[in-house]
Amino acid sequence: MSEERLSPLDAVHRAAGASFTDFAGWQMPVRYSSDLAEHHAVRTGAGLFDLSHMAEIRLEGPGSAAALDYALAGKLSVIEIGQAKYSLLLANNGGIIDDLVVYRLGEVEYLVVANASNRAVVAAELTVRAGGFNTKVTDESDDIALIALQGPDAREILLETPGFAAVEGDFDEAVTTLKYYRAFKSTFNGLDVLVARTGYTGEDGFELYIEAGRAAELWEALATTGGDRVIPCGLASRDTLRLEAGMPLYGHELSRETFPVQAGLGRVVAVSKPDPFVGREAVERGPAADAPVLVGLRGEGRRAVRAEYQVFASDDADAAPIGIVTSGALSPTLGYPIAMAYVEPSVSHPGTELFVDLRGSRLPMSVVTLPFYSRQTHGTPAA
């Protein structure tokens, strides 16, 4: 398959001089000017991301909540209207098919947001798993664009941007009181927009779901209103931002070979749910006791370790590897190398000294608890 998909904002990105990368068959901006500048903008001001490649699948009907309780690892029937929840789509063997965010938009209406690379399989699995329930599953990915406005200035910019109105009540009031992982329906220049206080950067911010054909209007309005407080950001900065925030990326930290508990996502699996759900028996049995677990690694200096690099318990050249890096970078915010890696449980405790093979030399790194960065401890104080 060589079909190349373009974002509804493609022309905007080309006009802005973006460099592009292939991401799950989509041509998406990897950077506009500098990965580092874009990263820092999100930590200190605001950044604007086009995430239109993400998949949106809607469930509508009286059986939606029960269908999602069966289809996903979490208990989605208990979340309130306007609430969002991070969840997992598990295989029967307990492996992770995808990680997703589920928004409850109404009593019988949910929106499931999945990774672009897993769109087809998530839509297919949800359709099959919801088969016995009274709900309609619709893949709306082609019709919905997603724009994320992230950073300490995001809220102020959103409030200043003209054209918004809440479907119920006052828009400014709704934004100001919106809690993290909550969303509300609104309009922008008369178009339906879902405003969600969610993100993948470790920073405060919003994700805006809008009709694909009119997304450019919203992007331009946010960029114009933000002025020099906001810059467009590509997927390269999004990756270093989420890594600092200790957030897993499907295909790196998560896969069909990974049990949730190995990735530190045991809390996402609602084994207290009374009814069966796909993958339940397998996750209750759990992986083997010596199955690798995800850890954070921190080093000194400026050399980055990267995905696929091997992890060792000593700098002895003859030692066998005890793990593998899944994501790594020189942390732009913290200034030292950080990585996520799967290692044997015996060496997974915080403070354990490990070594990562860096093309022939062994970089010492210590196991640390995730996240590397949190805005409460490192972030820019609110003005």
Added chain:
Amino acid sequence: MTDLTSLQYTEEHEWVAVDGDVVTIGITDYAADKLGDVVYVDLPKVGTQLAAGKVVGEIESTKSVGELFAPVDGEVVEANQAVVDSPELVNSAPFGDGWLIKVRVASTPSLLSRDEYVALTGE
């Protein structure tokens, strides 16, 4: 501003400035742009004997690792400490302060011209 037509180039996106028997070597703006933000530069030590085509250093960006290939045979006479300390110079001034090494050569190299290099990158 460096006269880019006075430089020679390689298919590995290095540039070479000839000054007598010492040549200065860097990477092109095209290569710097493709790499993205450079965060780490590893250069050969002074005195290292280079063999053309062999890997002699590394240039790491936020997203990837680029290898530095020796464009010529010769001996390293200087490594740019400024670029080791401030790797972003590779992005901000690839043909200027972002130079990497100076090498003493036995004979004047004959590499790609500017026109040939530009044709290669298609830009």
